[in-house]
Amino acid sequence: MKAWILHDFGIKNLKLECVEKPSPKNGELLIKVGAASFNFRDKAIIDGFYEPHRIPKNLIPVSDAAGVVVAVGDGGSKFKIGDRVTTHLYSNWIDGSPKHNELDYCFGMPLPGGLAEYMIIHESAAVAVPDYLTDEEASTLPVAALTAWYALSDFGNIKSNDTVLVQGTGGVAMFAVQFASALGAKVIVTSSNDQNIRKAIKFGASMGINYRLNPAWEEIALELTEGKGVDLTIELAGGDGINQTAMATKVGGKIAQIGFLDGQVSQLHLMPIILRQLTIRGFAVAPRLAYEEMNKFLMVNKIHPVIDKIYSFDQVEDAYNHLTKGAFGKVVIKIS
Ligand SMILES: NC(=O)c1ccc[n+]([C@@H]2O[C@H](COP(=O)([O-])OP(=O)(O)OC[C@H]3O[C@@H](n4cnc5c(N)ncnc54)[C@H](OP(=O)(O)O)[C@@H]3O)[C@@H](O)[C@H]2O)c1
CATH class of the missing domain: 3.90.180.10 (Medium-chain alcohol dehydrogenases, catalytic domain)
Structure with a gap:
């Protein structure tokens, strides 16, 4: 072969x-x-x-x-x-x-x-x-979709009217946008360009932040959530940006640490994590049973990747x- x-x-x-x-x-x-x-x-x-x-x-x-x-x-x-x-x-x-x-x-x-x-x-x-x-x-489906699904369902327990921040418009991100919006959540997507934001909105995102034009994107995320921050961040960038993610996530909120697009090492500022009482969980995709659950959700919602x-x-x-x-x-x- x-x-x-x-x-x-x-x-x-x-x-x-x-x-x-x-x-x-x-x-x-x-x-x-x-x-x-x-x-x-x-x-x-x-x-x-x-x-x-x-x-x-x-x-x-x-x-x-x-x-x-x-x-x-x-x-x-x-x-x-x-x-x-x-x-x-x-x-x-x-x-x-x-x-x-x-x-x-x-x-x-x-x-x-x-x-x-x-x-x-x-x-x-x-x-x-x-x-x-x-x-x-x-x-x-096996990696990108399943990781997004497991972070939103098993960890985020996302439901109607929750707010989810998704970083970028790559593979995991676009599944996260589609799944979170199908679950009824408001989705804020960050992207390096406005055209991708417009396209992500067509797939269910409610709002977008251009992180190239707005390096302090976490401040805009706070404005978009009336100063509270989001319930769950789908963290795909990694690197030192985790500190901005912490600021964009609400008190008692959650960070699904999935990616390392910007680096596998970060200098974590502990005080925002402590004072905001955040939960950070690392993800390595998910077990097969979660895959089968996701497929049921896909079939009901007829989501196309x-x-x-x-x-x-x-x-x-x-x-x-x-x-x-x-x-x-x-x-x-x-x-x-
Ligand atoms: N732990 C796990 O189980 C697991 C599973 C899957 C993936 N991952 C990891 O998750 C990350 C994403 O994976 P992927 O397969 O979805 O990658 P991908 O498809 O290659 O995503 C690339 C996109 O991410 C965006 N991006 C790049 N740097 C960014 C930044 N600093 N902030 C925000 N967005 C940024 C860009 O979108 P824009 O051009 O729109 O900005 C880029 O087009 C990777 O690090 C991957 O290894 C981990």
């Missing part, structure tokens, strides 16, 4: 090659991959700043893929040939608290990912695709460059 293989850090070292097609063992499914979608994690893995010591030789990268079951390993499965499924990033994390070794069982690193014509998914890590979604759309562009299988470098430049929603690669 054809697969993209990462030989060393850097996009130039990602090569399209012919490799042996895998065979499913007991409990495994062989998937003909229809589409894969890029996450910032995939870019960070390729560039060598995401757990570089864990990256195996000759990795097939990209965790998120959707496709059709074409073979089932011995012992059978709840899935049958012809079923459409996606990966679930933390393939061993089914429900409850994560175990100490979940990172050892992630697709796209260290397990082979979806930038290939075929891939193996253990049946316990496969999640049925909601029928109304194409493979291209479904490939965007926001896809900026779909690339072909031989345009992986272009897709990577698009993500590097900044995407509105998701960047997808059509494989078959």
Whole structure:
């Protein structure tokens, strides 16, 4: 089969090659991959700043893929040939608290990912695709959608009239905008440009703040919430901006620390956290049961993922460059 293989850090070292097609063992499914979608994690893995010591030789990268079951390993499965499924990033994390070794069982690193014509998914890590979604759309769900969903539902407990601040208009952000607005919340989106804000408003955001033109964006967030601050911030930027996020979040409010777009290190000012009595929780996607709950919500609300562009299988470098430049929603690669 054809697969993209990462030989060393850097996009130039990602090569399209012919490799042996895998065979499913007991409990495994062989998937003909229809589409894969890029996450910032995939870019960070390729560039060598995401757990570089864990990256195996000759990795097939990209965790998120959707496709059709074409073979089932011995012992059978709840899935049958012809079923459409996606990966679930933390393939061993089914429900409850994560175990100490979940990172050892992630697709796209260290397990082979979806930038290939075929891939193996253990049946316990496969999640049925909601029928109304194409493979291209479904490939965007495993990380970006699920992380946004888990932060809003499991942590934020977001309900009608709550206010959620979402940073940027990338993959996680646009799912957060769509989910939070479907839950009845008011959504403030921050973006580097006004055009993206206008587009985000079409997808459910109520208001936007241009953080390039307004470096003190937290002050505007306070003005927009009558001086109180938001109930929940979907923190995607990371770095020292966490201190602005703290100021934009209400007393007793919550910060879902998901991203590190601006850096993995920050100098945290403790007094605003203490005096505002904030709760900060780190996120590493979510367990599979939350994925199934999210899919029920998707089906009821018929939400379609926001896809900026779909690339072909031989345009992986272009897709990577698009993500590097900044995407509105998701960047997808059509494989078959
Ligand atoms: N912990 C987890 O489970 C988890 C899961 C998924 C993602 N993540 C992390 O979350 C972050 C976002 O992931 P993603 O896949 O959604 O990335 P993405 O699609 O590449 O998002 C990029 C967008 O974020 C916005 N952005 C960049 N810097 C920003 C800043 N300083 N403030 C506000 N917005 C900024 C930009 O939007 P504008 O051009 O509109 O400004 C940019 O287009 C990444 O750090 C990723 O690793 C973590």
